[in-house]
Amino acid sequence: MNRNVLISGASVAGPALAYWLGRHGFNPTVVELAPALREGGQAVDFRGETHLTVLERMGLLPELRRIQTGGSPMCFVDEDGRTLLRLPAEFAGGEVEVLRGDLARVLYERSARYTEYLFGDSISSLDETPSGVRVDFRSGASRDFDLVIGADGLHSNVRRLAFGPEERYVSHLGYYAATWQLPDDGCPGLEKGSVGYNVPGRLASIGVDHQDAARAGAFLVFASPALTYDRHDPEQQKKLIGDAFSGLGWEVPRLLASLQQAPDLYFDSISRADVDSWSTGRVCLVGDAACGATIGGMGTGTAMVAAYVLAGELARAQGEYRAAFTRYENRLRKYARGCQVGGDRTGKFLAPGTAIGIRLRNALLSRRLFLNGMLKLGEKVSSTVALPDYPAASRTRG
Template sequence: MNRTVLISGASIAGPALAYWLGRHGFNPTVVELSPTLREGGQAVDFRGETQLTVLERMGLLPELRRIQTGGSPIRFIDEGGRTLLQLPAEFAGGEMEVPRGDLARVLHEHSAPYAEYVFGDSITSLDETSSGVRVVFRSGVSREFDLVIGADGLHSNVRRLAFGPEKNYVSHLGYYAATWQLSNDNHPGLEKGSVGYNVPGRLASIGADHRDSTRAGAFFVFAAPELSYDRHDPEQQKKLIVDAFSGLGWEVPRLLASLLQAPDLYFDSISRADVDTWSTGRTCLVGDAACGATLGGMGTGTALVAAYVLAGELARAKGDHRTAFSRYESRLRKYAKGCQAGGGRTGKFLAPSTGTGIRLRNTLLSRPLVLNGMLKLGERVSSTLALPDYAADSSRVSR
């Protein structure tokens, strides 16, 4: 039953799901709007036994350990460069941190033998029939699949088509984030990790490249009400960033000058997705599309866990999507919501809205007891799900 599965999104959750579906005997197709795999982006981290177990069962741990960054220490400074707070590598990097682009490449390589990949295209309509879902693509091609999975992130196209407008499911959390590579590749004296400068409601930071110490990237966060802008217009987004940070000292003018020449800007709101039911008919959501947060919600690790569980439940139910979708959500929702909760604190932590808030953050996290407590909390939250061993299940779908 239901062996052909269309997956929208080739970033993290999509390739991971394609891998597991292929291993269980399904025939996945992955469609991705970008013409190639997306490179760059912030490093992503994995924490706790649950997430590391999924990586181990995928056979990815040895390769990811070879390319891991070793973590990214964070140093907050004042305008004159004096250190106000220093956080260790594991605070942001968890137990293992890897560049997002490298993780996407590894997942694609592992899933490619099991899946058909279609780049440079996207879904324009979904029409469920008695036997499947008729899908029309932007290219004009029409195909029918047994099931459709939205693994296309916080701004999910599948969720919009099958569930309704984004405004019904995505909540703005009061901040925006931007990152880009600097046009000037010479940054003498920049140590491993990142250096950040705060004023109330704003963070400007610069971080050394994990492999090439002569290169660096900028990361900015600022508080703002929900803004109206074109998500596909980088020049408009650059103006929003310049307007938010104009007049600040430290290295901000130089970083903004680099922004104007940057070809690879990432800009988005810090938001959270909340979907009451993760499936409708033959369509289901996975990863950030179902229960994500832009930053700080352990979205990457949760996406890999969700892909493992969804594929496993489809195999265990022998393709019966009604049973599998229900079991998948029942098993995963509490875990995903617990991980997602951290996203609501990220903007406030990185760019507190007042000077008092900045000083309080710096004071509290300078205390080892408080810092260690936060690290242990993150590990506990990410380790609360006991993973079934679907590969050992006697009801596994066979090719």
């Protein structure tokens, strides 16, 4: 009953959901706009009992521990490179930290035996019928599915098609973030982790690869009202970044020079998504599409938890999607929003708007007692939901 499920998005939530649906006997199909799995990306982390329990039930915890980065210590410096603040690896890295590309690969490999993957395509229209959803694809193909799940991030295509325009659901939080890979000689003499330089409202940082010290990535954040730009025009985005950081010292001129040749620029607003109901008819949202934050909202861990619960509730309801969607949202909405709140503070933490704000952040986090309190709060927030033990999740993992 309602076993054929189309999932949009092959980053984290999509393959995780496909894995669990396959384990429960459903037939998942994942469509992904990119021509292949996206490699690289920033590190993502898991912390607290709830996150680790889902990874353990999925059989992923040993493998992720094997490929983990070991955490990413953070250091803030002045224009001359003198250290102002050091933060330990667990502050940003949680209990298990891996590169997003590595996590996506592992999830794809675990779900592939159950899942049909359609790369290089996307959904162009959805038409719900009494017996299912008629889906038209950008490639020109049309197919019928019982259910459609949007696991396609903050700028969800499924949410736009089924729920309405993005501006109804996504709120700009006053900052933009950019990241790209530096040339192999782009980080001489830097230690593992990230080193950042602040002026009011701006952060420029370099993060060294955890496996290859010759490789590094740039990560920049700047305060700005909402900008109008083409999300598919990297040259326009490079100009916005260059204008925001023009005239700054430290390593900023070198970073901006490398930006002009960067083939892998990621640029986006720091925003959050708030959707009144995570489902409409036979269409449901999971992960950042439903309740996401660009950075700092524990979105990866929440997505893994949500995929586990959504698949489990569909199985428990034997495909009766209305009851399953309702129970899924009732279980997780409060939890997801509690985690999401951390993203509201990310821009202000990384790039305080005033010189006094920068000094205050550095002073507070230099106190071990205050730092430990923040770490414990993060673990507590990420573990405020009890996970049901769905039957198929108890069997030997494939």
